[in-house]
Amino acid sequence: MKWMPTCRNATELASRAMDERLPLSNRMALRLHLAICENCARFNRQLQEMRRLFREETAANGDAAGLAPEARRRIETELQKKLGS
Amino acid sequence: MSSLDAHTWLADHGDYLFRVARRQLHSDELAEDAVQETLLAAIEAQARYTGDASPRTWLTGILKHKIVDLIRRNVREVEIPRDEDGEEAVDSLFKQDGHWAEPLRPWGNPQTEAELGQLRRVLDECADRLKPVMAQVFSLREVAGMETEEICKELNITPTNCWVLLHRARLFMRQCLELNGFSKAGAA
Numbered sequence: 001m002k003w004m005p006t007c008r009n010a011t012e013l014a015s016r017a018m019d020e021r022l023p024l025s026n027r028m029a030l031r032l033h034l035a036i037c038e039n040c041a042r043f044n045r046q047l048q049e050m051r052r053l054f055r056e057e058t059a060a061n062g063d064a065a066g067l068a069p070e071a072r073r074r075i076e077t078e079l080q081k082k083l084g085s
Numbered sequence: 086m087s088s089l090d091a092h093t094w095l096a097d098h099g100d101y102l103f104r105v106a107r108r109q110l111h112s113d114e115l116a117e118d119a120v121q122e123t124l125l126a127a128i129e130a131q132a133r134y135t136g137d138a139s140p141r142t143w144l145t146g147i148l149k150h151k152i153v154d155l156i157r158r159n160v161r162e163v164e165i166p167r168d169e170d171g172e173e174a175v176d177s178l179f180k181q182d183g184h185w186a187e188p189l190r191p192w193g194n195p196q197t198e199a200e201l202g203q204l205r206r207v208l209d210e211c212a213d214r215l216k217p218v219m220a221q222v223f224s225l226r227e228v229a230g231m232e233t234e235e236i237c238k239e240l241n242i243t244p245t246n247c248w249v250l251l252h253r254a255r256l257f258m259r260q261c262l263e264l265n266g267f268s269k270a271g272a273a
Binding site: 064074075 | 121179182227232
């Protein structure tokens, strides 16, 4: 990679940095790019925001639909079978 | 512990377990299977349940394993995308010279429970629209918080494939959120 990554490269680095520690040279290149590129800096913030939202304890989103009545009955029957055996 | 507990677990925690599973499996049927397998496994394991954790925490722990099992079985059935899959979609986001084709709009700053609820719904809908393998890798990483190394091993894909899938999934998710209205002037 050249000394200054393109936006496309920078998004790859920003994404990978969410998963593991980047080698020093990549880390420096990313930091430099984010310092001068508003779009990529925003991309980076939004990745972190997205993770925060997904991992929040309210993960089991209370407004989302729960088990369908048929599924509940089916599971109930399976549990009964298991307990009876 | 009485054998009636399994019915109580279903009544008290069934919806919760389903929502957790639904979010990671992107399918109602698979999520129902996950709940069923969790409760069946819980019946077998209940002698080992010490009561140190709440039933919900204990059941959620079992559920996590069942979700990974289901994803592993399911991913075997779908084809691992070829490298060029999704590349076109990525190409369309950038110009030839590697700059963004369109400026990124900031997301709004949802504060109220209603706004946050709406945002979570859109997040889930966008995640459901990812290609199957991409959705699984993304969810294991971002929702379940598994390490990429572990994900690669579980799904039997190379680390490079994993990073490519995650990068594409994140680009897609960000864009999907922007298109669905989380792009007001404000924070982030």
